[in-house]
Amino acid sequence: MARxxxxxxxxxxxxxxRKASQSSARPEAEELTGWIANQDPKSASAETNTLMLLDAGKNDCITFIHSDTLEGELCARVLSSHYETRCRGAEAKVAKGLGRQPKSFENGLKEMVQVVKDAETAAAAAGNTPVLCVTGGFKAQTAVLxxxxxxxxIPAHYVHEDATGLLTLPKLPIAWSTSTGSENSKFFEVLDDAEATAATKAGIVKAHQNLEDLVIRDEAEVPT
Incomplete structure (x- = not known):
């Protein structure tokens, strides 16, 4: 089955x-795209090494999830361009807020999970098998993913910088409790209601503090 x-x-x-060019500058996307095309995937980047070990090819499509930073966006855009013709398709998606600012980082992780869920939904609709590659990015991303x-x-794979092969993370016998949704149906209904006021949503979150960490907040609501 396609992945x-x-x-x-x-x-x-x-x-x-930067190491290869002995430069501290940030290259244009075109220059970096040309450079990666002439490199061994094993040494070009953590992502290309992982995808090489996964034997990514014409039957696969790829979603690259990057941080909300200029460097992350550049790398994801170049990787997407590089694999667009080598696979069935490739795209770059941002996890909004995921960067070096502590006050927005937690929200960024939630945004990242939403991007993964969207990609998983797209995979199911197309009859593809979703596979997570968790090598790149912040360490907290690896833990959450x-x-x-x-x-x-979902199958998940990781390549440690000192390892020579692909690590397949074990599937553990844990699952989301289905009773959580039914027991807190009002909470989810209000948050999904486009017509609910901000005050109403704030009230339902306050009443369900045990579920507060599931909420993606607007930037103005993120505590400083």
């Missing part, structure tokens, strides 16, 4: 380019 590879993206591509993969029973 939909969902890969978190870090900045190793940019770091490796691994937990998500275990809950959803």
């Amino acid at each position: 939909h590879l969902i890969a978190s993206v870090g900045t190793s591509l940019l770091i490796n380019w 691994t937990a998500y993969a275990m809950l959803k029973q």
Whole structure:
């Protein structure tokens, strides 16, 4: 079955380019795209190494999820361009708020999970198998994506910088309790209601503090 590879993206591509070119500058996307095309996937970046070990090819499509930073966006855009003709399709998606600012980082992780869910939904609609590649990005991303993969029973793969092969993360016998949704149906109904006021939504969140961490907040609501 064809796969939909969902890969978190870090900045190793940019770091490796800087080492090779002995430059601290940020290259244009076209220059970085030309450079990666002439590199061994094993050494070009963490993402290309992982995808090489997964034997990514014409039957696969890829979603690259990047941080809300200029460097992350550049690397994801170049990777997407590089694999667009090497696979069935490739796209770059941002996890809004995911960056170096602590006050927005937690929200960014929730946004990242939403991007993964959207890609998983697209995979199911197309009859593809979703596969997570969690090598790139912040360490916290790896932890969250691994937990998500275990809950959803999705294959997840990782390549440690000192390892020579692909690590397939084990599927653990854990699952999301279905009773959580039924017992807190009002909470989810209000949050999904486009006509509910901000005050109404704030009230339902306050009344369900045990579920507060599931809420993606507007930037203005993120505490400083």
